[in-house]
Amino acid sequence: MRRHRSRLTDAAVLAALLAGAVVTLAPFVLSVATAAKTTRQFAATPVLSPPAPPTAENVVALFGRDYDFVTPIAVTAQVVLVVLAGQLLFSVLAAYAFARLEFPGRDALFWLYLATLMVPQVVTIIPLYLMMTDAGLRNTFWALVLPYLFGSPYAIFLLREHFRAIPQDLLDAARLDGAGTVRILRHVVVPASRPILVTLAVITVVTHWNNFLWPLVITSGRTWQVMTTATAGLQTQYNGNWPIVMAATTVSVVPLIVLFLVFQRRIVRSITITGFR
Amino acid sequence: MSPRRRAETRTAYLLLAPSLFGVVVFLLVPVLVVLGLGMFRWDLIGPRTFVGAENLLAVAADGRFARSLLVTAFFVVIVIPVQTVLGLATALLLDRGLPGTTVFRVVFVLPWICAPLVLGVVWRWILSPTDGALNALLGVRVEWLADPALALPSVAAVTAWTQIGYVALFFLAGLQAIPATVVEAARLDGASAWQLLWRIRLPLLRPTLFFVLVTGVISSFQVFDSVYALTPNGGPQGVTDVVAGRIYYEAFENRAVGQAAVMAVVLFVILVAVTVAQQRWFARRTTYELDT
Numbered sequence: 001m002r003r004h005r006s007r008l009t010d011a012a013v014l015a016a017l018l019a020g021a022v023v024t025l026a027p028f029v030l031s032v033a034t035a036a037k038t039t040r041q042f043a044a045t046p047v048l049s050p051p052a053p054p055t056a057e058n059v060v061a062l063f064g065r066d067y068d069f070v071t072p073i074a075v076t077a078q079v080v081l082v083v084l085a086g087q088l089l090f091s092v093l094a095a096y097a098f099a100r101l102e103f104p105g106r107d108a109l110f111w112l113y114l115a116t117l118m119v120p121q122v123v124t125i126i127p128l129y130l131m132m133t134d135a136g137l138r139n140t141f142w143a144l145v146l147p148y149l150f151g152s153p154y155a156i157f158l159l160r161e162h163f164r165a166i167p168q169d170l171l172d173a174a175r176l177d178g179a180g181t182v183r184i185l186r187h188v189v190v191p192a193s194r195p196i197l198v199t200l201a202v203i204t205v206v207t208h209w210n211n212f213l214w215p216l217v218i219t220s221g222r223t224w225q226v227m228t229t230a231t232a233g234l235q236t237q238y239n240g241n242w243p244i245v246m247a248a249t250t251v252s253v254v255p256l257i258v259l260f261l262v263f264q265r266r267i268v269r270s271i272t273i274t275g276f277r
Numbered sequence: 278m279s280p281r282r283r284a285e286t287r288t289a290y291l292l293l294a295p296s297l298f299g300v301v302v303f304l305l306v307p308v309l310v311v312l313g314l315g316m317f318r319w320d321l322i323g324p325r326t327f328v329g330a331e332n333l334l335a336v337a338a339d340g341r342f343a344r345s346l347l348v349t350a351f352f353v354v355i356v357i358p359v360q361t362v363l364g365l366a367t368a369l370l371l372d373r374g375l376p377g378t379t380v381f382r383v384v385f386v387l388p389w390i391c392a393p394l395v396l397g398v399v400w401r402w403i404l405s406p407t408d409g410a411l412n413a414l415l416g417v418r419v420e421w422l423a424d425p426a427l428a429l430p431s432v433a434a435v436t437a438w439t440q441i442g443y444v445a446l447f448f449l450a451g452l453q454a455i456p457a458t459v460v461e462a463a464r465l466d467g468a469s470a471w472q473l474l475w476r477i478r479l480p481l482l483r484p485t486l487f488f489v490l491v492t493g494v495i496s497s498f499q500v501f502d503s504v505y506a507l508t509p510n511g512g513p514q515g516v517t518d519v520v521a522g523r524i525y526y527e528a529f530e531n532r533a534v535g536q537a538a539v540m541a542v543v544l545f546v547i548l549v550a551v552t553v554a555q556q557r558w559f560a561r562r563t564t565y566e567l568d569t
Binding site: 010013020021025026027028030031034042043046047089090091093094096097102104109113122123127128129146147148150151181210213217228231232240245246249252253256260261264267268272 | 290303521
């Protein structure tokens with residue numbers, strides 16, 4: 001009796017999970033299906049019908065001269081790579097200092113870093129716009145990356161926790177062998193913290209691939225458009241031409257979804273450890 | 278200071294220099310600048326003129342700003358319960374450990390990995406009245422985003438949709454941290470599934486709940502991307518004019534930068550107050566901890 005009832009519950013639970021999965025995935029499937037229709041197909045056939053036959057026309061057009069989505073992809077990739085390199089490097093340096101060195105002002109400085117976590121992005125965009133304009137950097141590549149380049153207090157906070165857990169013996173042994181700070185970082189600290197560094201790298205890529213408000217504010221025209229601003233612009237300009245717009249949204253999310261699927265185990269685990277965003 | 282200590286201090290500040298530069302120039306100085314800018318009139322291009330409290334008074338009298346605060350409050354009041362309850366429900370289902378749980382977990386987090394702006398654009402099509410997928414599915418012709426009564430709930434629903442899987446992950450981690458012995462003991466004492474949830478699991482999930490609520494409220498208060506994509510310019514009759522959007526439009530469309538700066542400061546103060554209030558509310562109530 002008990003077994004029978006629990007099997008029934010299991011079936012209900014599975015059904016509920018499946019329903020949730022359908023609701024979650026449907027928008028993705030629908031946008032890909034629409035991206036695979038010609039404008040004429042989209043207008044002539046029911047919205048929910050599958051593309052018959054599917055066409056790559058929209059995606060091809062997207063990379064053509066009219067829409068030029070190559071530029072936003074290239075700009076976004078460059079921004080993400082530069083920010084990633086800067087954030088990892090400078091966060092590691094700072095976290096090591098906070099975790100392993102003793103110096104006057106350490107605790108006060110660390111609290112200062114933590115306090116900045118409370119500052120919302122929308123509060124800083126106006127002053128940052130002013131500063132970038134005064135520095136003559138508005139609508140440049142540097143305006144896109146500079147605010148994020150020098151490490152993030154959040155990453156420093158996370159790394160500090162991990163660096164504190166490295167056994168002192170390891171560091172002492174390296175120091176006895178005559179290793180300086182740079183060599184200790186490269187050969188002891190970084191190899192011992194590889195999982196959290198990979199996690200941080202993925203978080204940084206996701207966050208900056210998806211960043212919208214700052215690029216929207218600080219760039220104008222097509223030269224420095226990123227994926228998000230280009231997608232928003234396309235939607236405004238071709239309002240109603242949903243196949244081409246859905247091609248753009250598909251192209252925007254596919255790289256991240258691939259990254260997510262490759263690193264899914266680590267991401268799913270790390271979300272709860274780091275609570276990122 | 279011994280030479281050794283001095284060397285260590287020098288190394289530390291060398292290591293800290295880049296990030297300290299970043300924190301000061303791109304986080305601390307902007308906070309000071311935004312405070313100062315509230316006292317100037319600026320149109321993004323021309324000179325900045327000192328006007329004292331003029332912007333503050335203008336914002337205080339600005340009905341649209343008051344409305345945007347109200348809209349944001351409504352938005353938070355819809356999104357938070359929806360995503361918390363559905364997130365918890367999803368976690369409870371996943372916690373049963375049926376085959377395929379790993380796959381479901383990945384699927385549910387998917388929307389959260391994608392750009393809110395891009396998902397907003399996808400949903401704008403799905404919710405569009407004549408050629409959208411939802412109306413085709415339901416066989417109706419509802420103006421989800423253009424009807425002033427429906428626009429805010431629609432926007433809130435889309436936002437909750439992107440967050441549920443993320444919230445569920447935290448609850449799932451919390452549930453899995455509860456020792457099986459505790460649940461087993463309650464079961465042996467004859468606790469029903471309902472009692473198990475309310476008397477055992479939820480009290481033990483309090484720290485998770487705290488985290489999910491605090492981060493959820495803070496990020497919902499700042500919502501911008503998805504609202505911008507779904508209902509630009511504040512939506513029908515301004516019903517989706519959330520405060521982050523109000524600040525953006527005031528500064529970069531109306532070019533009233535001084536007033537936008539004042540609004541940004543007000544939002545900042547509200548967020549700090551909300552965080553402190555939540556911290557206190559949770560600190561006052563009993564917490565249960567397990568020795569592990």
